[in-house]
Amino acid sequence: MYPENLYYSQDHEWLKVEGEEAILGITDFAQKQLGDIIYVDLPDSGKAVEAHQTLATVESVKSVSDIYSPVTGEVVQVNQDLAQTPELINSDPHGQGWILRLKLKDKSELNNLMKAADYEKYLEGLEK
Amino acid sequence: MKKTRLNQVHREAGARLIEFAGWEMPVEYRGLIDEHLAVRTKAGLFDVSHMGEIIVDGPEALALVQYLTPNDASKLLPGQIQYSALTTPEGTFVDDLLVYCLSVPDKYLLVVNAANTDKDFAWVKEKGAGFKAQVINESNRYSQLALQGPLAQDILQPLTELDLSQIKTFHYAYGQVAGNDSLVSRTGYTGEDGFEIYTLSETPDVIWKAIVARGESLGLQPVGLGARDTLRLEAKLMLYGNDISDKTTVLEADLKWIVKFQKGDFLGKAALEKQQAEGLKRKLVGFEVVDKGIARPHYPVYIGGQKVSEVCSGSYGPFVKKAIGLVYLPIEFTAIGTEFEIGIRDKMAKARIVPTPFYKREKK
Numbered sequence: 001m002y003p004e005n006l007y008y009s010q011d012h013e014w015l016k017v018e019g020e021e022a023i024l025g026i027t028d029f030a031q032k033q034l035g036d037i038i039y040v041d042l043p044d045s046g047k048a049v050e051a052h053q054t055l056a057t058v059e060s061v062k063s064v065s066d067i068y069s070p071v072t073g074e075v076v077q078v079n080q081d082l083a084q085t086p087e088l089i090n091s092d093p094h095g096q097g098w099i100l101r102l103k104l105k106d107k108s109e110l111n112n113l114m115k116a117a118d119y120e121k122y123l124e125g126l127e128k
Numbered sequence: 129m130k131k132t133r134l135n136q137v138h139r140e141a142g143a144r145l146i147e148f149a150g151w152e153m154p155v156e157y158r159g160l161i162d163e164h165l166a167v168r169t170k171a172g173l174f175d176v177s178h179m180g181e182i183i184v185d186g187p188e189a190l191a192l193v194q195y196l197t198p199n200d201a202s203k204l205l206p207g208q209i210q211y212s213a214l215t216t217p218e219g220t221f222v223d224d225l226l227v228y229c230l231s232v233p234d235k236y237l238l239v240v241n242a243a244n245t246d247k248d249f250a251w252v253k254e255k256g257a258g259f260k261a262q263v264i265n266e267s268n269r270y271s272q273l274a275l276q277g278p279l280a281q282d283i284l285q286p287l288t289e290l291d292l293s294q295i296k297t298f299h300y301a302y303g304q305v306a307g308n309d310s311l312v313s314r315t316g317y318t319g320e321d322g323f324e325i326y327t328l329s330e331t332p333d334v335i336w337k338a339i340v341a342r343g344e345s346l347g348l349q350p351v352g353l354g355a356r357d358t359l360r361l362e363a364k365l366m367l368y369g370n371d372i373s374d375k376t377t378v379l380e381a382d383l384k385w386i387v388k389f390q391k392g393d394f395l396g397k398a399a400l401e402k403q404q405a406e407g408l409k410r411k412l413v414g415f416e417v418v419d420k421g422i423a424r425p426h427y428p429v430y431i432g433g434q435k436v437s438e439v440c441s442g443s444y445g446p447f448v449k450k451a452i453g454l455v456y457l458p459i460e461f462t463a464i465g466t467e468f469e470i471g472i473r474d475k476m477a478k479a480r481i482v483p484t485p486f487y488k489r490e491k492k
Binding site for chain 2: 035036038039041057059060061062064
């Protein structure tokens with residue numbers, strides 16, 4: 001069920017690499033854990049982030065969750081649709097519910113992330 | 129972890145269960161917003177069996193309740209209910225509660241918060257030592273279901289011999305619901321019309337299932353503690369630990385209407401009279417966040433760059449569709465329309481004092 005063309009982090013973010021850039025979102029597992037998402041606090045374009053730093057904040061009615069950048073890079077675009085319809089993250093987490101686009105600094109960092117099959121195994125481990 | 133008699137029903141319904149006040153409780157079934165809106169527009173069914181039930185029984189039961197609470201319980205007849213509080217000598221809260229008059233003047237039921245049941249029971253027992261009244265903690269024997277929403281009466285009526293139209297707000301009656309002996313009160317914690325059903329039956333699941341079977345096609349949903357909290361906040365109903373505590377007085381909480389100074393002595397009376405005479409220094413007010421962001425409990429509150437307070441309850445209100453909350457502010461800043469700032473992560477968000485409740489249902 002998890003798309004094979006994405007990379008996955010232990011914090012439940014996904015990355016879709018397109019050339020020197022990557023689109024980032026949160027996984028279906030993450031959106032289910034959060035429940036109805038009502039607000040996304042997005043960074044400004046141009047913000048530089050290091051791996052594991054807070055990139056954005058996603059809020060459901062009852063919870064606040066930081067989104068960590070799985071890689072080092074620079075924010076080049078944010079999903080403006082989320083300002084009006086943050087629930088896109090619930091309805092289409094791996095597609096229209098994308099959060100932002102990063103310019104990657106070091107593509108070798110992608111090796112630290114999981115492929116879909118490994119992420120699914122990782123989730124099975126969490127649910128035990 | 130304690131389990132209510134409806135635990136299995138929640139599991140079968142696919143609820144997400146969490147620990148709350150020592151109980152395993154459903155926090156969400158289909159989704160918080162859906163559940164919240166179902167209660168506002170149709171009906172919702174809650175398991176609130178974790179609530180505490182304390183019986184005060186004996187010739188001086190009324191005298192003890194009068195001594196422990198600021199509202200005037202002598203006004204209650206059997207079948208009537210009153211919102212009140214257990215107050216400290218300082219006029220602050222041990223808890224807030226409902227007083228059910230079972231028999232005048234010798235039998236009262238106190239319905240208290242789950243998180244405070246043991247503390248409240250110890251308090252009532254200790255303060256009641258000199259009164260001719262027994263204090264009994266019946267919390268584990270009672271199951272409690274809440275059926276709330278505009279369709280509550282329509283859904284419940286076919287399941288009971290009681291004429292529900294005859295039970296007025298803050299009144300109760302005894303009768304069978306789906307074949308189980310119950311106390312049915314027209315009360316709730318959502319801002320909607322509705323009923324709370326107390327039963328000593330070992331099979332409250334029969335009541336639950338009958339209500340679901342009757343209500344489902346009308347839009348009824350089971351509702352978890354998540355939506356219970358957002359519903360009560362929109363209706364500005366207090367949550368102990370967030371909005372009221374042993375650090376806040378009944379007057380500061382803007383609950384003067386439950387303080388009846390003329391009724392005689394009660395715990396906290398002198399302190400509250402003194403506070404009233406001197407004038408309040410701070411008061412609980414409702415606010416909306418004007419800028420983007422949601423204010424959460426304990427977020428810092430600033431006026432003129434100075435930190436003056438922290439958010440009490442704060443959340444997104446799914447029906448009012450705004451970020452709302454409650455906060456104690458210095459009395460000179462409590463006028464409707466006053467603006468202040470809330471620290472939300474690394475930003476300052478503007479907020480404004482608004483009239484409360486945030487949501488008020490239209491009376492039929």
